[in-house]
Amino acid sequence: APITTPDISTCIPSESGFNAEDSVRSNQCCPPATSSTLPKEFVFPKDTTTRIRPAAHRATPEYVAKYKAAIQAMRDLPDDHPHSFVSQAKIHCAYCNGGYTQVASGFPDKMLQVHNSWLFFPFHRWYLYFYERILGKLIDDPTFALPYWNWDHPAGMTLPAFFETDGKRNPVFDAYRNVTHVTPTAIVDLDYNGSDSGAPCLQQINTNLTAMYKLMVSNAADPLSFFGGVYKAGDDPFGNGDPSVGSVESGCHTAIHRWVGNPRMMNTEDMGNFYSAGYDPAFYVHHANVDRMWKVWKDLGIPGHSEPTDPDWLNASFVFYDENEQLVRVYNKDCVNLENLKYDYELSPLPWLKNRP
Ligand code: C2O
Numbered sequence: 001a002p003i004t005t006p007d008i009s010t011c012i013p014s015e016s017g018f019n020a021e022d023s024v025r026s027n028q029c030c031p032p033a034t035s036s037t038l039p040k041e042f043v044f045p046k047d048t049t050t051r052i053r054p055a056a057h058r059a060t061p062e063y064v065a066k067y068k069a070a071i072q073a074m075r076d077l078p079d080d081h082p083h084s085f086v087s088q089a090k091i092h093c094a095y096c097n098g099g100y101t102q103v104a105s106g107f108p109d110k111m112l113q114v115h116n117s118w119l120f121f122p123f124h125r126w127y128l129y130f131y132e133r134i135l136g137k138l139i140d141d142p143t144f145a146l147p148y149w150n151w152d153h154p155a156g157m158t159l160p161a162f163f164e165t166d167g168k169r170n171p172v173f174d175a176y177r178n179v180t181h182v183t184p185t186a187i188v189d190l191d192y193n194g195s196d197s198g199a200p201c202l203q204q205i206n207t208n209l210t211a212m213y214k215l216m217v218s219n220a221a222d223p224l225s226f227f228g229g230v231y232k233a234g235d236d237p238f239g240n241g242d243p244s245v246g247s248v249e250s251g252c253h254t255a256i257h258r259w260v261g262n263p264r265m266m267n268t269e270d271m272g273n274f275y276s277a278g279y280d281p282a283f284y285v286h287h288a289n290v291d292r293m294w295k296v297w298k299d300l301g302i303p304g305h306s307e308p309t310d311p312d313w314l315n316a317s318f319v320f321y322d323e324n325e326q327l328v329r330v331y332n333k334d335c336v337n338l339e340n341l342k343y344d345y346e347l348s349p350l351p352w353l354k355n356r357p
Pocket of ligand 1 (some may be wrong): 092095115124253259277287
Protein backbone atom coordinates (compact mmCIF):
# COMPACT_ATOMS: atom_id res chain seq x y z
CA ALA A 1 0.00 0.00 0.00
CA PRO A 2 1.15 3.59 -0.59
CA ILE A 3 2.35 5.98 2.08
CA THR A 4 -0.61 8.09 3.15
CA THR A 5 -0.22 11.29 5.12
CA PRO A 6 -2.74 11.28 7.95
CA ASP A 7 -5.17 14.02 8.79
CA ILE A 8 -3.14 16.85 10.39
CA SER A 9 -4.92 16.41 13.71
CA THR A 10 -2.61 13.46 14.36
CA CYS A 11 0.55 15.52 13.95
CA ILE A 12 2.86 15.24 16.94
CA PRO A 13 5.73 17.62 17.66
CA SER A 14 8.85 15.54 17.56
CA GLU A 15 12.52 16.01 18.20
CA SER A 16 13.92 13.49 15.84
CA GLY A 17 16.87 14.41 13.66
CA PHE A 18 18.22 17.42 15.50
CA ASN A 19 19.50 18.59 18.83
CA ALA A 20 16.49 20.32 20.37
CA GLU A 21 18.39 21.92 23.26
CA ASP A 22 20.55 23.91 20.90
CA SER A 23 17.90 24.56 18.29
CA VAL A 24 17.30 28.16 17.23
CA ARG A 25 14.08 27.38 15.41
CA SER A 26 10.88 25.97 16.82
CA ASN A 27 10.53 22.23 17.16
CA GLN A 28 6.74 22.57 17.36
CA CYS A 29 6.24 21.72 13.73
CA CYS A 30 2.59 20.81 13.42
CA PRO A 31 0.50 22.87 11.02
CA PRO A 32 -2.07 25.19 12.61
CA ALA A 33 -5.45 23.52 12.89
CA THR A 34 -8.27 25.58 11.45
CA SER A 35 -12.00 24.85 11.63
CA SER A 36 -11.80 21.98 9.18
CA THR A 37 -8.78 19.75 9.44
CA LEU A 38 -10.22 17.11 7.15
CA PRO A 39 -8.55 17.46 3.78
CA LYS A 40 -10.51 17.87 0.57
CA GLU A 41 -9.45 16.25 -2.67
CA PHE A 42 -7.19 18.41 -4.79
CA VAL A 43 -8.45 19.83 -8.07
CA PHE A 44 -6.18 21.09 -10.86
CA PRO A 45 -5.88 24.86 -11.13
CA LYS A 46 -8.02 26.59 -13.70
CA ASP A 47 -5.45 29.32 -14.39
CA THR A 48 -5.40 30.59 -17.93
CA THR A 49 -1.70 31.52 -17.83
CA THR A 50 1.27 29.34 -16.95
CA ARG A 51 3.58 30.64 -14.25
CA ILE A 52 7.12 30.67 -15.61
CA ARG A 53 9.82 30.29 -12.98
CA PRO A 54 12.81 32.46 -13.93
CA ALA A 55 16.49 31.67 -13.33
CA ALA A 56 17.48 33.66 -10.23
CA HIS A 57 20.68 35.08 -11.67
CA ARG A 58 18.81 36.55 -14.63
CA ALA A 59 15.85 37.92 -12.70
CA THR A 60 15.01 41.55 -13.43
CA PRO A 61 14.93 44.19 -10.68
CA GLU A 62 11.15 44.42 -11.10
CA TYR A 63 10.78 40.70 -10.61
CA VAL A 64 13.09 40.68 -7.58
CA ALA A 65 11.08 43.51 -6.01
CA LYS A 66 7.91 41.48 -6.47
CA TYR A 67 9.48 38.34 -5.04
CA LYS A 68 10.73 40.24 -2.00
CA ALA A 69 7.34 41.90 -1.49
CA ALA A 70 5.67 38.49 -1.52
CA ILE A 71 8.07 37.06 1.08
CA GLN A 72 7.65 40.18 3.21
CA ALA A 73 3.86 39.76 3.06
CA MET A 74 4.29 36.16 4.17
CA ARG A 75 6.51 37.26 7.07
CA ASP A 76 3.89 39.84 8.08
CA LEU A 77 1.19 37.22 8.69
CA PRO A 78 0.67 36.01 12.26
CA ASP A 79 2.66 32.84 12.93
CA ASP A 80 -0.44 30.73 13.47
CA HIS A 81 -1.80 31.53 10.00
CA PRO A 82 -1.37 28.54 7.67
CA HIS A 83 0.26 30.81 5.08
CA SER A 84 2.73 32.45 7.46
CA PHE A 85 6.45 32.26 6.90
CA VAL A 86 6.80 30.12 10.02
CA SER A 87 3.93 27.78 9.12
CA GLN A 88 5.41 27.23 5.67
CA ALA A 89 8.82 26.50 7.18
CA LYS A 90 7.31 24.05 9.65
CA ILE A 91 5.84 21.92 6.86
CA HIS A 92 9.32 20.68 6.16
CA CYS A 93 9.98 19.85 9.79
CA ALA A 94 6.63 18.04 10.17
CA TYR A 95 7.29 15.80 7.18
CA CYS A 96 10.93 15.16 7.96
CA ASN A 97 11.36 15.15 11.70
CA GLY A 98 8.70 12.75 12.88
CA GLY A 99 5.56 14.93 12.89
CA TYR A 100 3.56 12.27 11.12
CA THR A 101 3.35 8.55 11.45
CA GLN A 102 1.98 6.09 8.94
CA VAL A 103 -1.19 5.74 11.03
CA ALA A 104 -3.41 6.39 8.00
CA SER A 105 -1.93 3.33 6.31
CA GLY A 106 -2.31 1.22 9.45
CA PHE A 107 1.21 1.60 10.85
CA PRO A 108 1.00 4.06 13.76
CA ASP A 109 4.46 3.07 14.99
CA LYS A 110 6.24 3.84 11.74
CA MET A 111 7.49 7.33 11.07
CA LEU A 112 6.63 9.11 7.84
CA GLN A 113 9.70 10.61 6.17
CA VAL A 114 9.71 12.24 2.76
CA HIS A 115 13.47 12.11 2.24
CA ASN A 116 15.85 9.35 1.18
CA SER A 117 13.32 7.60 -1.05
CA TRP A 118 11.10 7.97 -4.10
CA LEU A 119 8.84 10.39 -2.20
CA PHE A 120 11.51 13.08 -2.37
CA PHE A 121 10.73 14.63 -5.75
CA PRO A 122 6.92 14.56 -5.60
CA PHE A 123 6.71 15.82 -2.01
CA HIS A 124 8.89 18.83 -2.73
CA ARG A 125 7.10 19.53 -6.02
CA TRP A 126 3.80 19.82 -4.15
CA TYR A 127 5.34 21.81 -1.33
CA LEU A 128 6.65 24.45 -3.77
CA TYR A 129 3.46 24.39 -5.80
CA PHE A 130 1.39 25.60 -2.86
CA TYR A 131 4.09 27.91 -1.54
CA GLU A 132 4.27 29.66 -4.91
CA ARG A 133 0.51 30.05 -5.18
CA ILE A 134 0.31 31.40 -1.64
CA LEU A 135 2.99 34.00 -2.43
CA GLY A 136 1.14 34.99 -5.60
CA LYS A 137 -2.07 35.38 -3.69
CA LEU A 138 -0.39 37.54 -1.03
CA ILE A 139 0.68 40.06 -3.67
CA ASP A 140 -2.44 39.54 -5.74
CA ASP A 141 -0.52 38.29 -8.76
CA PRO A 142 -1.89 35.04 -10.21
CA THR A 143 1.13 34.76 -12.52
CA PHE A 144 3.76 34.95 -9.77
CA ALA A 145 6.39 32.22 -10.07
CA LEU A 146 9.29 31.31 -7.79
CA PRO A 147 12.83 31.91 -9.02
CA TYR A 148 15.11 28.90 -9.46
CA TRP A 149 18.73 28.81 -8.38
CA ASN A 150 20.40 27.66 -11.58
CA TRP A 151 23.40 25.99 -9.86
CA ASP A 152 23.88 23.54 -12.73
CA HIS A 153 24.97 26.42 -14.98
CA PRO A 154 28.26 28.34 -14.43
CA ALA A 155 26.40 31.67 -14.35
CA GLY A 156 24.27 30.41 -11.46
CA MET A 157 26.98 28.80 -9.35
CA THR A 158 27.00 31.44 -6.60
CA LEU A 159 24.29 32.20 -4.07
CA PRO A 160 21.78 34.39 -5.96
CA ALA A 161 22.63 38.04 -5.27
CA PHE A 162 19.18 38.97 -3.99
CA PHE A 163 19.71 36.77 -0.92
CA GLU A 164 22.56 38.87 0.36
CA THR A 165 22.12 41.54 2.95
CA ASP A 166 21.77 44.85 1.17
CA GLY A 167 22.15 47.11 4.19
CA LYS A 168 18.38 47.45 4.27
CA ARG A 169 15.92 45.01 5.71
CA ASN A 170 15.95 42.29 3.07
CA PRO A 171 13.06 39.85 3.57
CA VAL A 172 14.92 37.05 1.76
CA PHE A 173 18.10 37.41 3.81
CA ASP A 174 18.66 34.74 6.44
CA ALA A 175 21.02 35.21 9.37
CA TYR A 176 21.80 31.49 9.62
CA ARG A 177 24.00 30.88 6.61
CA ASN A 178 27.66 30.10 6.13
CA VAL A 179 29.19 33.58 5.90
CA THR A 180 32.14 32.43 3.81
CA HIS A 181 29.75 31.14 1.12
CA VAL A 182 27.42 34.12 1.09
CA THR A 183 29.61 36.25 -1.11
CA PRO A 184 29.42 36.88 -4.83
CA THR A 185 32.78 35.14 -5.31
CA ALA A 186 32.18 31.79 -3.61
CA ILE A 187 31.41 29.11 -6.20
CA VAL A 188 29.11 26.33 -4.99
CA ASP A 189 30.58 22.89 -4.58
CA LEU A 190 28.09 20.31 -5.84
CA ASP A 191 30.08 17.59 -4.07
CA TYR A 192 30.35 19.58 -0.81
CA ASN A 193 30.75 17.33 2.19
CA GLY A 194 31.55 19.84 4.91
CA SER A 195 34.93 21.19 3.91
CA ASP A 196 35.88 23.63 1.20
CA SER A 197 37.69 22.14 -1.76
CA GLY A 198 39.90 25.18 -2.15
CA ALA A 199 39.79 24.61 -5.91
CA PRO A 200 40.27 27.61 -8.17
CA CYS A 201 37.07 28.94 -9.75
CA LEU A 202 37.32 27.40 -13.18
CA GLN A 203 38.29 24.04 -11.82
CA GLN A 204 35.37 24.07 -9.34
CA ILE A 205 32.97 24.94 -12.16
CA ASN A 206 34.26 22.06 -14.20
CA THR A 207 34.01 19.64 -11.26
CA ASN A 208 30.42 20.79 -10.76
CA LEU A 209 29.51 20.20 -14.39
CA THR A 210 30.97 16.71 -14.25
CA ALA A 211 29.05 16.04 -11.04
CA MET A 212 25.84 17.08 -12.82
CA TYR A 213 26.46 14.74 -15.72
CA LYS A 214 26.90 11.84 -13.31
CA LEU A 215 23.78 12.68 -11.28
CA MET A 216 21.57 13.26 -14.32
CA VAL A 217 22.90 10.65 -16.75
CA SER A 218 25.52 8.09 -15.64
CA ASN A 219 23.99 7.37 -12.22
CA ALA A 220 20.36 7.99 -13.15
CA ALA A 221 19.61 5.52 -15.91
CA ASP A 222 16.37 4.16 -14.49
CA PRO A 223 13.46 5.52 -12.42
CA LEU A 224 14.63 4.29 -9.03
CA SER A 225 18.22 5.48 -9.48
CA PHE A 226 16.90 8.95 -10.10
CA PHE A 227 13.87 9.11 -7.80
CA GLY A 228 15.15 6.93 -4.97
CA GLY A 229 14.22 3.59 -3.48
CA VAL A 230 10.78 2.09 -2.98
CA TYR A 231 9.17 3.31 0.24
CA LYS A 232 5.69 2.11 1.04
CA ALA A 233 3.33 1.68 3.96
CA GLY A 234 4.92 -0.29 6.77
CA ASP A 235 8.49 0.47 5.72
CA ASP A 236 10.95 2.14 8.03
CA PRO A 237 12.37 5.32 6.48
CA PHE A 238 15.78 4.92 4.88
CA GLY A 239 18.65 6.66 6.61
CA ASN A 240 20.67 9.49 5.18
CA GLY A 241 23.45 7.96 3.13
CA ASP A 242 21.50 4.84 2.22
CA PRO A 243 22.55 3.68 -1.24
CA SER A 244 18.97 3.73 -2.49
CA VAL A 245 18.67 7.50 -2.13
CA GLY A 246 18.13 9.09 -5.55
CA SER A 247 21.13 10.50 -7.43
CA VAL A 248 20.20 14.18 -7.33
CA GLU A 249 18.84 14.01 -3.80
CA SER A 250 21.97 12.47 -2.32
CA GLY A 251 24.30 14.47 -4.57
CA CYS A 252 23.95 18.14 -5.45
CA HIS A 253 20.74 18.59 -3.45
CA THR A 254 22.27 17.68 -0.12
CA ALA A 255 25.61 19.28 -1.00
CA ILE A 256 23.91 22.67 -1.42
CA HIS A 257 21.96 22.33 1.82
CA ARG A 258 25.22 21.77 3.66
CA TRP A 259 27.06 24.45 1.69
CA VAL A 260 24.52 27.14 2.63
CA GLY A 261 23.90 26.16 6.28
CA ASN A 262 26.02 27.72 9.01
CA PRO A 263 28.59 25.18 10.25
CA ARG A 264 28.95 27.07 13.55
CA MET A 265 25.38 26.32 14.57
CA MET A 266 24.72 23.12 16.52
CA ASN A 267 22.23 21.92 13.91
CA THR A 268 23.91 23.71 10.99
CA GLU A 269 20.84 25.94 10.79
CA ASP A 270 19.12 26.83 8.68
CA MET A 271 19.76 24.94 5.46
CA GLY A 272 21.89 22.20 6.95
CA ASN A 273 19.07 20.48 8.87
CA PHE A 274 15.62 19.27 7.85
CA TYR A 275 13.90 20.84 10.84
CA SER A 276 15.15 24.37 10.05
CA ALA A 277 15.78 24.40 6.27
CA GLY A 278 12.39 25.93 5.43
CA TYR A 279 13.28 29.09 7.40
CA ASP A 280 15.77 30.12 4.75
CA PRO A 281 14.06 31.58 1.66
CA ALA A 282 16.96 30.09 -0.30
CA PHE A 283 15.50 26.66 0.45
CA TYR A 284 12.58 27.15 -1.95
CA VAL A 285 14.76 28.68 -4.66
CA HIS A 286 17.20 25.79 -4.33
CA HIS A 287 14.35 23.30 -4.49
CA ALA A 288 12.89 24.97 -7.57
CA ASN A 289 16.05 23.92 -9.38
CA VAL A 290 15.92 20.44 -7.84
CA ASP A 291 12.37 20.22 -9.19
CA ARG A 292 13.57 21.54 -12.53
CA MET A 293 16.09 18.67 -12.62
CA TRP A 294 13.18 16.23 -12.60
CA LYS A 295 11.74 17.90 -15.69
CA VAL A 296 15.16 18.19 -17.38
CA TRP A 297 15.99 14.53 -16.66
CA LYS A 298 12.75 13.44 -18.25
CA ASP A 299 13.07 15.80 -21.20
CA LEU A 300 16.51 14.37 -22.03
CA GLY A 301 14.41 11.69 -23.69
CA ILE A 302 16.78 8.87 -22.76
CA PRO A 303 15.02 5.48 -22.52
CA GLY A 304 14.46 4.76 -18.81
CA HIS A 305 14.00 8.42 -17.94
CA SER A 306 10.41 8.22 -16.75
CA GLU A 307 8.49 8.26 -13.49
CA PRO A 308 7.88 5.10 -11.46
CA THR A 309 4.70 3.30 -12.51
CA ASP A 310 4.22 1.33 -9.29
CA PRO A 311 0.78 2.19 -7.80
CA ASP A 312 2.48 2.59 -4.43
CA TRP A 313 4.34 5.54 -5.87
CA LEU A 314 1.48 6.94 -7.94
CA ASN A 315 -0.98 6.85 -5.06
CA ALA A 316 1.23 8.08 -2.22
CA SER A 317 -0.34 11.23 -0.79
CA PHE A 318 0.39 14.32 1.28
CA VAL A 319 -1.72 17.10 2.75
CA PHE A 320 -1.12 20.83 2.39
CA TYR A 321 -3.00 24.06 2.93
CA ASP A 322 -3.74 25.57 -0.46
CA GLU A 323 -3.78 29.28 -1.31
CA ASN A 324 -7.37 29.49 -0.02
CA GLU A 325 -6.42 28.02 3.38
CA GLN A 326 -8.21 24.84 2.46
CA LEU A 327 -6.49 21.64 3.50
CA VAL A 328 -6.14 19.40 0.44
CA ARG A 329 -4.88 15.89 -0.20
CA VAL A 330 -2.57 15.49 -3.16
CA TYR A 331 -1.23 12.40 -4.90
CA ASN A 332 2.10 11.78 -6.60
CA LYS A 333 0.36 10.85 -9.83
CA ASP A 334 -1.17 14.33 -10.11
CA CYS A 335 2.15 16.17 -10.06
CA VAL A 336 3.82 14.30 -12.91
CA ASN A 337 2.58 16.60 -15.64
CA LEU A 338 3.55 20.25 -15.16
CA GLU A 339 1.00 21.40 -17.70
CA ASN A 340 -1.73 20.38 -15.29
CA LEU A 341 -0.11 22.37 -12.50
CA LYS A 342 0.20 25.47 -14.66
CA TYR A 343 3.83 26.28 -14.07
CA ASP A 344 7.03 25.74 -16.01
CA TYR A 345 10.68 26.80 -16.08
CA GLU A 346 12.38 29.46 -18.10
CA LEU A 347 14.89 27.68 -20.34
CA SER A 348 18.53 27.63 -19.43
CA PRO A 349 21.26 25.78 -21.36
CA LEU A 350 22.61 22.50 -19.98
CA PRO A 351 26.40 22.82 -20.38
CA TRP A 352 27.00 19.72 -18.21
CA LEU A 353 25.71 17.52 -21.05
CA LYS A 354 29.19 17.92 -22.53
CA ASN A 355 30.91 16.85 -19.30
CA ARG A 356 30.75 13.13 -19.68
CA PRO A 357 33.51 11.86 -17.39
CU1 C2O B 1 13.22 18.41 2.08
CU2 C2O B 1 16.12 19.84 0.40
O1 C2O B 1 15.02 18.83 1.56
